[in-house]
Amino acid sequence: MTRIAVVGSINMDLVTVSARFPAPGETLLGERFLSVPGGKGANQAVAAARLGAEVTLVGALGDDSLGTQLRDGLHDEGIDTTHVARLDDCASGTASISVAGGENQIVVVPAANARVTPAQVEAAHAAIGAADVVLVQMEIPLETVEATLRLGQRLQVPVILNPAPAQPLPLAWLKLARYVTPNQLELATLLGADPAEDFRALMRHAPCPVVLTRGAEGAWYREQGEPVHQPGFSVEAVDSTGAGDTFNAALAVFLHEGLPVAVRKACAAAALAVTRLGARSGMPSKDELDRQLTRSSA
Numbered sequence: 473m474t475r476i477a478v479v480g481s482i483n484m485d486l487v488t489v490s491a492r493f494p495a496p497g498e499t500l501l502g503e504r505f506l507s508v509p510g511g512k513g514a515n516q517a518v519a520a521a522r523l524g525a526e527v528t529l530v531g532a533l534g535d536d537s538l539g540t541q542l543r544d545g546l547h548d549e550g551i552d553t554t555h556v557a558r559l560d561d562c563a564s565g566t567a568s569i570s571v572a573g574g575e576n577q578i579v580v581v582p583a584a585n586a587r588v589t590p591a592q593v594e595a596a597h598a599a600i601g602a603a604d605v606v607l608v609q610m611e612i613p614l615e616t617v618e619a620t621l622r623l624g625q626r627l628q629v630p631v632i633l634n635p636a637p638a639q640p641l642p643l644a645w646l647k648l649a650r651y652v653t654p655n656q657l658e659l660a661t662l663l664g665a666d667p668a669e670d671f672r673a674l675m676r677h678a679p680c681p682v683v684l685t686r687g688a689e690g691a692w693y694r695e696q697g698e699p700v701h702q703p704g705f706s707v708e709a710v711d712s713t714g715a716g717d718t719f720n721a722a723l724a725v726f727l728h729e730g731l732p733v734a735v736r737k738a739c740a741a742a743a744l745a746v747t748r749l750g751a752r753s754g755m756p757s758k759d760e761l762d763r764q765l766t767r768s769s770a
């Protein structure tokens with residue numbers, strides 16, 4: 473069984489669905505509200521577990537009722553939460569998510585996630601050292617992201633850095649990752665480039681192997697320095713929240729099958745993820761993913 477360690481955020485997602493996004497200063501009547509577990513780290517952990525991996529999560533929750541619900545949800549998915557801290561006098565992370573026409577807008581309040589420390593990563597070194605792949609994103613302090621990259625290198629465990637949400641990083645850190653998985657805006661932010669610049673040129677200049685996500689268009693990766701396109705799988709999009717998390721999880725779980733296969737499976741898994749409302753409701757099981765791969769020629 474593939475073992476995955478995830479270092480990242482855990483949020484409760486407060487989701488509203490409306491026909492369109494409100495303009496600044498405007499109040500809209502929405503269609504639906506739901507409160508569902510999310511957070512990039514926890515989502516990636518859940519997606520990897522559903523695909524059959526044994527998963528450990530390193531993160532933090534507050535001592536509030538949301539923290540209890542979020543922790544119970546992780547247990548229900550079979551995730552090892554030994555390294556998820558419960559912090560006194562602290563709120564759990566939340567994300568206010570507006571969904572309209574299959575697209576989303578998200579405001580994250582990190583709360584406990586802002587207190588995931590490098591010491592916690594070090595304390596989890598046995599679980600990280602035993603992993604086949606480590607996943608880390610950027611909804612936790614950047615010093616903790618750096619500590620994860622450095623520990624992965626020290627223990628010789630490949631780390632996939634999902635640089636979301638977009639923030640500039642020292643280029644030297646990127647070289648510590650086995651793969652960096654930005655979308656176009658995130659890649660431009662990392663490289664201090666104009667987001668309008670051709671992403672293939674940016675990929676060629678990146679100081680690390682990049683797997684670039686392009687939403688419905690699929691993904692790009694480099695082979696012998698040149699960008700290669702994996703087309704997306706055609707589905708009816710309901711909510712894109714969690715698609716990137718599902719992509720990263722599948723990439724990590726199937727990396728041992730080689731990059732082209734892992735990227736194709738990641739695109740298929742991400743496509744399934746957008747077919748349901750809420751970050752995790754569309755995340756596929758291994759069987760659902762296999763059926764999608766057989767159905768489609770992408």
Ligand code: RIB
Pocket residue numbers: 481483484485509510511512515566567578580611713714715716717751
């Ligand atoms: O990637 C999707 C996630 O981003 C949501 O679940 C939300 O919590 C934000 O962290």
